[in-house]
Ligand SMILES: Nc1ncnc2c1ncn2[C@@H]1O[C@H](COP(=O)(O)OP(=O)(O)OP(=O)(O)O)[C@@H](O)[C@H]1O
C-alpha cells in the first residue's frame with residue numbers, strides 16, 4: 453500500500469477571508485518507508501499530518517491509498533485503520549484511566565470481539581515494553597512512556613502508516629531516543645510506514661525522503677542528502693544544517709569537489725581522502 | 728495531592744477479595760438495594776439485618792476498618808449537627824434538662840436512628856467505591872443507565888465523559904500545582920490577605936488553567952477521532968462483563984437485607 457496525496461490544497465475561512473494553508477501538495481509514501489516533513493512554524497505541517505491521516509479533508513486534490521497493482525482505492529483514508537496519528541503533547545492524547553484501557557480505546561471503537569481485543573492489547577504491551585505498566589494511570593508515566601502508550605493505542609488498530617507530528621519534541625533526550633528507537637523497531641519488524649513531522653536533524657537523517665514545507669507549499673521532496681545540498685530549499689525551509697554539513701560547505705570554499713556530509717563519520721571519511 | 732488522599736469517599740482500595748472480584752454492576756445494584764433498605768426502615772432495631780449483611784461485606788472485603796472510619800470523617804460534622812438537633816429539639820418526655828436545654832426520650836431515639844442511617848449510607852457507598860475500580864464503576868453506571876438510551880439519554884457517552892474526567896483530574900491537579908508555583912515565583916500572593924485579595928489571587932491561576940484545559944480538550948478530541956471514535960456510533964467494551972456466582976450471592980445478600988428490614992417493619 454502506498455499513501456498518495458495528489459495536489460492537495462486546504463483552505464480555512466478566517467475573519468479576513470479564506471486563507472490557503474496548504475497549496476497543491478504532492479506526497480507519496482511508499483509501503484514500509486520512513487519519510488520526514490520539515491518546515492518553519494506555521495508552514496502547514498500539522499495540517500498536512502491531519503490530511504494524510506484522514507482527519508481533515510482537503511478543499512481540492514485527493515488523499516488515497518494505492519495498492520501494489522497501482523489501483524487507487526476509492527474510499528477515503530480511515531483514521532486509525534489506515535493511518536495512525538500521534539502528536540506532540542503526551543498528556544493530551546490518552547483517554548482512559550489505565551494504560552491497558554487506553555490501548556484498547558481504538559479497538560472498542562472498531563467493535564472488535566473481546567478475545568481479539570485482548571490479544572491485540574497483549575501483543576502491543578509486549579512489543580512496546582509496557583507490560584509492567586499495564587494498570588498504571590497515565591499521570592504516573594514518564595513523557596516517553598506516555599508517548600509509547602499513544603503509539604501502542606494507534607498500533608493496535610493495525611494501520612499501514614504511522615504519522616508522528618512532532619511526537620518527540622516535548623521529551624527529554626533519553627526519552628526521545630527511546631521513542632524513536634521504538635518507532636524504528638516498528639518500522640523494521642512490522643513494516644509499518646512512518647511519516648515524521650520534525651525539526652530534529654537526527655530524525656530527519658533516518659528518513660529516506662524529506663519533504664520541505666514553506667508557506668503551505670512543498671518546496672522540496674528528496675533524500676536528506678540532496679535536500680540539504682539545495683541552498684534555496686534550505687533557506688525556504690528555514691533548515692539548519694548539522695555541524696558537519698556547515699563544515700562541509702566551508703570546505704567546499706577551498707575544495708569545490710568536497711561532498712556535503714551530514715554526519716561526523718562521513719565528514720571524517722571525506723576529509724581523510726583529501727590530499 | 729494531599730487533597731485527594733484525605734478524601735476516602737470514592738477512593739478505590741485495590742484487593743483480591745470476593746467483594747473485589749464481584750461484578751461492578753452487581754455491586755452497584757446491591758448498593759442501591761441496601762440504600763433503599765436504609766430508607767425503608769422506620770426504627771433503629773430494623774437495621775439489624777442490614778447491618779449484618781453490610782458487616783459481612785466489609786469483613787469479606789479485607790479492607791481495613793480504618794479505611795471505613797476515615798470514610799466517615801467528611802460527614803462527622805453532619806452527623807453531630809443532626810444528632811444534636813434531634814436530641815434537643817424533639818418534643819416528648821424529658822429525660823434531662825438544664826436551663827433552656829432539654830433532652831427527650833424521643834429525641835434520643837430519633838438521634839440514634841438518624842445516626843445509624845447516615846453511618847450505614849456512608850459505609851455502603853464506601854464499600855462500593857473501595858472495592859470497585861473507577862473504570863469498572865463507570866462501566867456499571869453505563870449499564871445501569873442503558874435502558875435510558877432508548878428514550879434518548881446517551882448513557883454510553885455519559886460513562887465515557889465520566890471516565891475521561893477521572894483520567895484528567897490528576898493531570899489538571901498537577902498542572903494547577905505547577906501554575907501556582909510559577910505564579911508564586913513571580914511574586915503572586917496566593918491564599919493571603921482578605922477574602923477579596925484571596926479571590927483575586929486565584930485569577931492568575933484560573934486563567935492559564937482554563938486556557939490549557941481548552942487546548943487539552945481540543946487535542947483530545949482530535950486524538951479520539953484519530954482512533955476511530957465517532958460520537959453516537961456503536962462501541963464494544965474491552966472489559967467483559969460476566970455474571971458469576973459471586974454476583975448472585977451479592978444480589979441475594981442485599982435482597983435478604985432489604986426483605987429483612989421490610990419484614991421487621993411489618994411484623995415486629
Ligand atoms: N482551523 C484553522 N483556522 C485558522 N487557521 C488555521 C487553521 N488551521 C491551520 N491554520 C493556520 O494554518 C497555518 C499552518 O498551521 P499548522 O498548524 O499546520 O502549522 P505547523 O507547520 O504545524 O506549525 P508548528 O510548527 O507551529 O506546529 C498556521 O498559520 C495556522 O494559523
Ligand SMILES: [Mg+2]
Nearest residue numbers: 497498499617
Ligand atoms: Mg504543528
